[in-house]
Amino acid sequence: MTHPAGDVVTAGHVQQTKAQFYWVWIALLVITVVEIALAYNQVFTPGRMLSVLLVLSIIKSALIIGYFMHLKFEAQRMKWMLMVSVCFCLALMAVFFADAQRILTLGWKGH
Amino acid sequence: MGNVQNTPHRADVGVVDSSVQHAAHAHAAPTGFIRKYIFSLDHKVIGLQYYFLALASVFTGLILSVLMRIHLVWPEWAIPGIGIIKDEQYLGLLTLHGTFMVFFVLTTAPQSGFGNYFLPIQIGAADMAFPVLNMLSFWTTFAAFIVMLGAFFTVMPIAGWTSYPTLSALPNAGSLPWGQDLWLLSIALFCAASLMGALNFITTTLDLRCKGMSLWRMPLTCWTWFVTAILGLLAFGVLLSGGLLLLLDRNAGTSFFVPGGLVVNGVQQRHEGGSPLLWQHLFWFFGHPEVYIAILPGMGVASQLLSTFSRKPIFGYRAMVFAVMAIGLLGFMVWGHHMFMSGMSPYTAFAFSLMTMAIGVPSAIKTFNWLGTMWRGKIRFYTPMLFAIGFVSLFVSGGLSGPFLAQPTLDIPLHDTFFVVAHFHLIMGVAAIFGIFAATYYWFPKMFGRMMSESLGRLHFWFTFVGTYAIFMPMHYEGMAGRPRRYGSMVVAGGLFNRLAALMPLEKFISIAAFVTAAAQLIFVINLFWSMKKGEKAPVNPWEATTLEWTIPSPPPHDNFAGNTPVVNHGPYEYSVPGVERDYVMQTDPASVHAH
Amino acid sequence: MADAVVVHPGAEAYEPSWFRTYSKKIGMWLFLLSDSLTFGALLFAYSYNRLSTPGWPTPFHVESIRNASIMTGFLLTSSLTMVLAVLASSRGDRAWTRNWLLATMAFGAGFVLLHAAEWNKLIGEGLRWPLFQTLFDLQPGTNPEYVAATRNFPQFGGTFFALTGMHMLHVTIGIIYLGAVALRKMWLPILGVLAILCWWAPGPFHYGFYVLLFGLAICAIVLLLKPMDYTDHDIEVSGLYWHFVDLVWMFIFPLVYLMSTRISS
Numbered sequence: 001m002t003h004p005a006g007d008v009v010t011a012g013h014v015q016q017t018k019a020q021f022y023w024v025w026i027a028l029l030v031i032t033v034v035e036i037a038l039a040y041n042q043v044f045t046p047g048r049m050l051s052v053l054l055v056l057s058i059i060k061s062a063l064i065i066g067y068f069m070h071l072k073f074e075a076q077r078m079k080w081m082l083m084v085s086v087c088f089c090l091a092l093m094a095v096f097f098a099d100a101q102r103i104l105t106l107g108w109k110g111h
Numbered sequence: 112m113g114n115v116q117n118t119p120h121r122a123d124v125g126v127v128d129s130s131v132q133h134a135a136h137a138h139a140a141p142t143g144f145i146r147k148y149i150f151s152l153d154h155k156v157i158g159l160q161y162y163f164l165a166l167a168s169v170f171t172g173l174i175l176s177v178l179m180r181i182h183l184v185w186p187e188w189a190i191p192g193i194g195i196i197k198d199e200q201y202l203g204l205l206t207l208h209g210t211f212m213v214f215f216v217l218t219t220a221p222q223s224g225f226g227n228y229f230l231p232i233q234i235g236a237a238d239m240a241f242p243v244l245n246m247l248s249f250w251t252t253f254a255a256f257i258v259m260l261g262a263f264f265t266v267m268p269i270a271g272w273t274s275y276p277t278l279s280a281l282p283n284a285g286s287l288p289w290g291q292d293l294w295l296l297s298i299a300l301f302c303a304a305s306l307m308g309a310l311n312f313i314t315t316t317l318d319l320r321c322k323g324m325s326l327w328r329m330p331l332t333c334w335t336w337f338v339t340a341i342l343g344l345l346a347f348g349v350l351l352s353g354g355l356l357l358l359l360d361r362n363a364g365t366s367f368f369v370p371g372g373l374v375v376n377g378v379q380q381r382h383e384g385g386s387p388l389l390w391q392h393l394f395w396f397f398g399h400p401e402v403y404i405a406i407l408p409g410m411g412v413a414s415q416l417l418s419t420f421s422r423k424p425i426f427g428y429r430a431m432v433f434a435v436m437a438i439g440l441l442g443f444m445v446w447g448h449h450m451f452m453s454g455m456s457p458y459t460a461f462a463f464s465l466m467t468m469a470i471g472v473p474s475a476i477k478t479f480n481w482l483g484t485m486w487r488g489k490i491r492f493y494t495p496m497l498f499a500i501g502f503v504s505l506f507v508s509g510g511l512s513g514p515f516l517a518q519p520t521l522d523i524p525l526h527d528t529f530f531v532v533a534h535f536h537l538i539m540g541v542a543a544i545f546g547i548f549a550a551t552y553y554w555f556p557k558m559f560g561r562m563m564s565e566s567l568g569r570l571h572f573w574f575t576f577v578g579t580y581a582i583f584m585p586m587h588y589e590g591m592a593g594r595p596r597r598y599g600s601m602v603v604a605g606g607l608f609n610r611l612a613a614l615m616p617l618e619k620f621i622s623i624a625a626f627v628t629a630a631a632q633l634i635f636v637i638n639l640f641w642s643m644k645k646g647e648k649a650p651v652n653p654w655e656a657t658t659l660e661w662t663i664p665s666p667p668p669h670d671n672f673a674g675n676t677p678v679v680n681h682g683p684y685e686y687s688v689p690g691v692e693r694d695y696v697m698q699t700d701p702a703s704v705h706a707h
Numbered sequence: 708m709a710d711a712v713v714v715h716p717g718a719e720a721y722e723p724s725w726f727r728t729y730s731k732k733i734g735m736w737l738f739l740l741s742d743s744l745t746f747g748a749l750l751f752a753y754s755y756n757r758l759s760t761p762g763w764p765t766p767f768h769v770e771s772i773r774n775a776s777i778m779t780g781f782l783l784t785s786s787l788t789m790v791l792a793v794l795a796s797s798r799g800d801r802a803w804t805r806n807w808l809l810a811t812m813a814f815g816a817g818f819v820l821l822h823a824a825e826w827n828k829l830i831g832e833g834l835r836w837p838l839f840q841t842l843f844d845l846q847p848g849t850n851p852e853y854v855a856a857t858r859n860f861p862q863f864g865g866t867f868f869a870l871t872g873m874h875m876l877h878v879t880i881g882i883i884y885l886g887a888v889a890l891r892k893m894w895l896p897i898l899g900v901l902a903i904l905c906w907w908a909p910g911p912f913h914y915g916f917y918v919l920l921f922g923l924a925i926c927a928i929v930l931l932l933k934p935m936d937y938t939d940h941d942i943e944v945s946g947l948y949w950h951f952v953d954l955v956w957m958f959i960f961p962l963v964y965l966m967s968t969r970i971s972s
């Protein structure tokens with residue numbers, strides 16, 4: 001059931017243009033090529049590589065969320081509520097890693 | 112209110128829908144039994160379906176707990192149809208008791224049951240935002256319930272409601288095929304259903320509030336349903352991942368949660384490399400918010416009732432809302448306090464301990480405000496009010512042991528004892544159940560158009576209230592004396608726990624108290640079903656409350672407000688307003704009733 | 708079927724939506740929020756296992772990376788065609804809405820086919836779950852590197868198949884969803900044929916038959932009970948889901964493939 005007021009309140013949106021979508025698409029492809037090139041040539045040590053790839057991926061997802069998923073043009077509170085809650089939960093899960101590191105120093109090692 | 116125009120009660124059906132009497136409406140109600148009562152899209156019918164599902168589950172869980180108490184004290188008794196309960200069966204009973212109670216009662220009744228029924232009405236909507244999704248959500252929950260019953264009747268899972276690996280991950284380690292797999296399947300279905308419900312609740316609250324119902328005019332019940340839905344939305348997805356991986360461990364031979372070099376019954380397992388702690392992280396990332404999913408709606412109901420029956424505005428409305436939000440937020444940052452015993456970095460443990468203690472602050476704000484609401488009120492001690500006060504009492508009693516358990520140094524000796532059993536049963540189990548009872552007695556007149564019996568209600572309250580304390584208070588002492596939890600009978604001759612034989616009289620006392628309290632629940636069942644048919648006819652607003660559900664007939668017509676949408680001019684708790692003749696102001700009263 | 712059980716009165720009877728948009732979009736965003744935590748938890752589980760396993764293998768060579776790169780290109784392009792479909796639908800251009808949706812589905816299907824071929828190749832070369840072994844009674848793997856990875860680091864294959872499998876499932880659901888939006892009842896027979904073809908698919912994809920059959924049943928129920936014409940709102944909402952699937956791959960690709968690469972040797 002759509003909100004009865006749906007059409008009224010979305011009327012004020014900024015219309016996105018085709019050209020913008022093509023630019024975003026090209027940017028996404030370029031970043032992907034950069035990622036592959038970095039991995040192909042083993043430019044960094046694994047730790048450094050991971051952080052670089054993650055930053056590039058976050059830029060890519062910001063482009064997808066902002067332009068393709070249109071979130072950049074939604075109401076401020078919608079933007080903030082959704083992004084803050086998901087980032088908060090994902091950031092919390094990083095606590096798992098304190099444990100993963102600890103396991104390396106414990107118990108039976110296998111192989 | 113002289114406005115008594117409730118519809119005649121139709122006593123021939125258990126689930127009441129008054130649409131027949133309102134055939135004149137512009138919006139046709141579905142006719143035919145299946146569309147009206149089985150695959151109904153009406154949020155009120157779906158709410159009742161959830162409620163009765165929870166009722167079936169709570170009695171299943173109750174019977175399981177009685178069997179557990181029998182096994183703990185009189186292990187030699189042969190139960191008709193079951194025989195003598197073995198220790199493994201005790202673990203099965205324990206697992207299913209926890210699962211039914213936590214998922215199918217505490218998550219289902221307050222949120223999906225009452226929330227479904229009253230959230231749209233209290234915000235002035237005709238239905239939820241997505242009625243079809245609502246129906247799917249119920250039937251998925253029902254499917255989950257059936258699958259869980261399947262686990263009960265095949266091979267009972269024995270790994271507890273937390274299903275810790277490695278016991279739960281290895282079919283040859285005791286949690287045999289079928290039971291544990293069905294448990295996981297059921298929980299996966301339950302997660303999906305809860306997600307559907309949660310997004311529906313959030314969208315409804317954001318989108319379908321009638322004119323004048325700003326967020327700050329929502330009753331506290333709506334606030335708690337809203338925040339609970341957010342918790343459910345963010346927590347159940349994580350449990351779904353964990354459940355999926357555990358299912359793969361059991362059936363696809365992967366070993367996400369099984370460490371290398373494990374030897375079971377003398378056989379080294381082919382699994383290797385995983386970590387049981389990973390499951391604990393994933394589970395408790397969901398599990399601690401789940402505790403608040405169970406208790407928050409009860410807090411909302413308690414706030415609503417304490418204000419109504421004290422004839423006073425709620426003390427600190429905004430503080431209550433911010434406290435609920437703070438509890439929701441902090442609830443995501445404390446899951447590690449379930450894992451102090453499992454071992455973790457002391458730094459992480461410190462952070463989790465600190466955050467857990469911090470939850471005491473909003474909890475104390477809420478308790479203080481509840482007491483402040485009752486202070487010098489003209490209190491009307493009806494049954495729903497008794498249960499609301501009981502809720503506060505249990506919340507305090509159970510809550511006070513929280514700060515002890517939040518400290519790793521104290522938690523380590525206490526964690527695997529009955530002290531923790533006492534703690535979470537008081538604060539999360541029975542307190543939430545009291546919230547459900549309070550809500551039932553309060554809203555029954557609206558849902559079924561008849562009043563419940565006050566005298567039976569009071570009898571039920573006192574038996575349950577005293578019984579609860581009699582059962583769970585002694586468990587604190589047992590825990591401090593070292594009585595371990597998750598163990599079958601300890602009275603076996605020459606058994607490991609003979610040193611605890613001195614606790615036996617206390618154990619017997621707890622068991623007897625449990626039997627009496629369980630039997631007293633029959634009073635509630637009799638009251639519920641008797642009142643549905645024979646209760647006194649309920650007026651529109653029997654409690655002289657202010658919120659929107661008390662402006663429409665009891666039971667409400669098919670689309671709640673007869674095709675209109677109310678206009679709200681007042682906050683939800685305007686009781687004993689100075690200068691107003693009547694001691695309450697309905698939310699829909701004209702704005703000019705008093706100068707704001 | 709008369710399904711309009713509740714007709715909400717006009718907009719003036721309600722407070723404005725708190726997110727200033729229509730309900731279906733909010734509902735889909737909330738679902739995606741929850742789903743991103745589901746995937747997030749899986750990715751964290753993968754990272755956890757990887758961190759706690761010294762000597763994690765890096766067996767992906769040029770061909771794997773090339774294949775995955777082409778797949779990524781497919782998915783990114785499908786996102787572009789998807790926004791073009793949304794744009795066309797907001798103009799009210801029904802023909803091009805359908806065309807762009809079909810293009811999106813084609814790119815998505817290309818992604819799934821390439822991925823399936825890769826799975827089968829890896830399984831044949833020796834990267835496996837114990838389940839695959841018992842289900843398909845497989846020959847020993849042909850690539851000693853993958854055989855060693857499966858034997859010494861069972862977490863490698865475990866996480867690889869779990870993560871990419873879950874993602875592939877989401878892409879498949881997305882294609883079924885878009886098909887229902889684009890073609891409505893015409894989609895049902897097409898999906899039926901695809902399901903039957905899947906019966907003969909090699910390896911684990913034989914079981915795709917059941918996935919597609921289940922999708923067909925759900926589509927049939929929805930389309931028969933609610934035979935409505937999908938509006939530009941529905942297209943936008945389906946687009947949100949599709950972009951999200953693309954977004955998840957933007958993390959799986961670097962974490963699972965690029966971080967497990969060894970080009971030299």
Ligand SMILES: [Cu+2]
Pocket residue numbers: 398399402445446448449
């Ligand atoms: Cu907790």
